[in-house]
Amino acid sequence: MAAETAGPKPGTAAWWLAREDEPARQRRRRSLTLEAILDASMTLLDTGGAAALTMRNLAEALGCTQASLYRHVRNREELVTLLVDRALDVASSAPPEDADWAGKAAWSARLFREHLLRHPGVASLLRGTERLGPNSLAGVQYSLELFIGAGLGPRLASAASSALATFVIGSVHFNLGLDVSDSEESRHRRLLYRSRDASALPLLVEHADVLSEVGSDDVFEAGLTALLTGFRVLIEREGGTRD
């Protein structure tokens, strides 16, 4: 494993660690900044989607050459890693004080989801793996507060927190591909279900109308409620003592 030659893979703990040990890479006069690169990336992403985030577009937007970008970033992958963590800075508004832990968790999950849906370009870069950048860690801390506060031990609290994040990100991906806005798709889906072989797929044929109307919001809310209910039951049942 000569992985050391090129340094650790972007996004890994080793990479984040190595990153802060470096003496700030740039004391350049006023030339290109990493900040400026990330800003421009975000704009590209929000404007033209993930496909628009190319090194060429980025260089053009910044008025520099492609090669200059590699002075601040080793890889496109590294760029994406930094970008995604930055885009996770969403904890600006705090949940209602009078809610219990589950209410707060639900509130935060919805906020997170809406944020991602507002930035589909970012969401499509999210592989669900980025959990170690500063913004992600702040989210983990908050999540742990809720679950540990509710009575779970740290191990279960951590698993629960990750499971919740996994579900939120997964359902945003689900959303992105579904084109909810397109009412034609719902109509076609009904036609598709209806025309299946009723002996092989009886429930699809029978409930074609209902099935074609179930949207990603319904899926998200159903899953979110179930997850939190499940955790609540776990807490009541075991009191978190098992950890």
Add this chain to the structure above:
Amino acid sequence: MAAETAGPKPGTAAWWLAREDEPARQRRRRSLTLEAILDASMTLLDTGGAAALTMRNLAEALGCTQASLYRHVRNREELVTLLVDRALDVASSAPPEDADWAGKAAWSARLFREHLLRHPGVASLLRGTERLGPNSLAGVQYSLELFIGAGLGPRLASAASSALATFVIGSVHFNLGLDVSDSEESRHRRLLYRSRDASALPLLVEHADVLSEVGSDDVFEAGLTALLTGFRVLIEREGGTRD
């Protein structure tokens, strides 16, 4: 919207519908088959990961020219759509007969997850959106059987089924990025947590050792149990009458 000119987008209901109306595209003697293309694609995917699935590699593996591929497939996207549904053919082994609906659902979810983990190339192409191909529909039918049989109405059953699939796929993505096999990463993660600012992220610092040990299996099992428990509570509480 001159979308009709190029036909519906691969993966949409309209696309699947249009596909079966076509008179079977090929009666060619014994030349290139769509089946052969899909087989070769799967091999490439399992061998070299998603990055290896290029039209050039595919043509080379099949001993034909790139352009020939476009005779059977309009797009790379179309290829991927067909491929992914084909790879979802996993319902070969049936769950234990004596389990209740939740036991069967858990069994199937684990089976699905393991299948995807065995084919990471396929999994990384899964956007969580492909739910309309023949194999996906068979999975939906099975899922609906379980949830409707357990007492949910068709709408909630559909949402629950999609939520479960969303979670499974999301957690596989989570897995793929985590490199569980790499024990170095766990060590580095512990270092990372430990070295955070204890006043800003107290729980991360305090539970660094435990947190760095929580793996994707734990996350999956915690989420799966919570989801199914949540659905069970919903069923007991409402009896499915609300649908």
Add this chain to the structure above:
DNA sequence: ACCTGAACACCGTTCAAGT
């Protein structure tokens, strides 16, 4: 010491030209 132009080795896709 810094930056860049120009190239390299790849992509997916198209289409005139061959058979």
Add this chain to the structure above:
DNA sequence: ACCTGAACACCGTTCAAGT
């Protein structure tokens, strides 16, 4: 009627050569 060679317009990345 079928297939293909060769190109097109893109990628991310590198590096000798300039200043």
